[in-house]
Amino acid sequence: MADTLTPVLTANWGDERAWKLDNYEQRGGYQALRKALQMDPADVVTAVKDSGLRGRGGAGFPTGMKWSFIPQDNPKPKYLVVNADESEPGTCKDIPMMMASPHTLVEGVIISAYAIRASYAFIYVRGEVLHVIRRLQQAVREAYSAGYIGKHILGSDYDLELVVHAGAGAYICGEETALLDSLEGRRGQPRLRPPFPAVAGLYASPTVINNAESIASVPGIVLNGANWFGAMGTEKSKGMGIFSLSGHVTNPGQFEAPLGITLRKLIELAGGMREGHTLKFWTPGGSSTPLLTDEHLDLPLDFDSVAAAGSMLGTRALQLFDDTTSVVRTVLRWTEFYKHESCGKCTPCREGTWWLVQILKRLEAGRGEEGDVDKLLDLCENILGRSFCALGDGATSPITSAIKHFRDEFEAGMHTPAWELFPYERSTIFVREPALAGAAGETDPGASA
């Protein structure tokens, strides 16, 4: 049984200047690369396959299997693309990782590119994180100077070029085929699949696209082995992952734990819910994953358990909202996000998100019309599975799940504004209410323990 928290990727985040190459090396950095270069590339793929690592970007697809889909008999160049376009609401793990320890990612990139025999790799990072981009650029320069990237890496016959590519503000570019179009210098709109990127990705060549945390997990696996990785997590969700707690907890933050930890445990580590309040609803893996409630505190946060509860582990972006929060308002704001970020390519998403916002706005204002709640569900039914990519599907998740758990609150939108039912100033964290009538007496701040 592994410990409650298992810092691997986060282990050096407390170090002074952890982003510098020499500090990374002092902690054993780039030893995994040396080991990998002694192995046959196919054996590196096998090692990652054997570890059971599943994609950390949301979908949970086995990383090693994705790599093995690259047709090595295809004469075209192979490409590795890191998806560091972290933009899913609630998700905030890759950004601090690349800020604190960019070399963890860079080392992972080199090993992964070697495994799939790519001679060109890209880190596609969202543009709105200037300092993260500075640190990544510098780490890549340092790695070139040290002979970890470039020609004849560490004296081997392996060559690799690595480019840090800054995006320009578009959530949709986190969708892997939209990311590829964006990286080709086009509008970031998703592509029809098949063909899958493994066959025809960047420049119609075989391409692996992995989330930044997935790639950063590779050096540890190569160095320590599948048994080490499998000693953390559950049977089908092996290894550690970064869990991001945000919202109405006492101390929001990042917690690297074996997959399968519960929200109850995580809230306890975060110092409980905000004093005097209780958990109302939460997302397990970002806003595109159906909401859960306090009924699900003991749900093991692994891929299969969360799926069995009707949601998704996603990116382990745990956004917690307490009893002061209007679920109608929250869902409206997520829906406005999807409407803003819809790329416009397909009708169900482009038009559907627009109509969803109209209805949610009048429900928030207490001016809902008879049948609005069913209309929302009907619209969602016509978007889910009928959109070109997962953005449209994701847009329906908060709505259908919120109505499932809190239908009364939506019905109340026929006559009472959400801000009267849940005065908005009570949800902010800079207004400390003097009197919390009713709630304070009954609620143990450590109730989560």
Place this chain on the structure above:
Amino acid sequence: MSGENGHMKTHFDEPSLDYSATETKIGEETIAELRQIAARYPQPRSALLPMLHLVQSVEGRITPAGIEICADILGITPADVSGVATFYTMYKRKPVGDYHVGVCTTALCAIMGGDELLARLQDHLGVGNDETTEDGKFTLEHIECNAACDYAPVMMINWEFFDNMTPERATAILDQLRAGEEVQSTRGARLCTWKQAERVLAGFPDGRADEGPTAGPASTLGLEIARRNGWQAPDPDAVAENKGEEG
């Protein structure tokens, strides 16, 4: 954004590029740098996003001349470039101030105080959304989730993090900037101008990577708790010996 009466507002309704403006600050040096960006990629068109960042770093926005020059270098049409420039929110058609101030108002930040923060800053600066102050100092915009939810409510200035904002702290920071004082991001470097930031995004470093901390306190919270409890990842050697006994 959408109209109130069901009319769907598209980017055609928003202020388009001012095509009457033909002057440009892009000279030979910038053109050489744009070509340099194109040379980083196996196929030059991949360079378009960073090239447009560089255009903004010189012009202060996307200009018709900048579009023409990128098209010319890449051998694509100005319409191709324009289509890309109008798709991504970081590309601006109107001039941006020295400091681009973004307030996150996606659900979690909005609820934790982002809405109040934005309202206070609009009031403080006397501008609406996506508008620039008359002195050209500040452009205010509400932004979508910027991946710092554990530091909500979040403000970004020139895409640097300002964590755990309150209206008081945020207005004080803007006042410091207005007074010409140096301001350091919560988890980043001393602030540069928006144009200088755009240059870094185009791939031209400014030497500030070593400024700021490794991580903020929320980022290291789990690590600190693990340390206090003696929790750590399994010992690779011990695991190797117990091969097969896990489960």
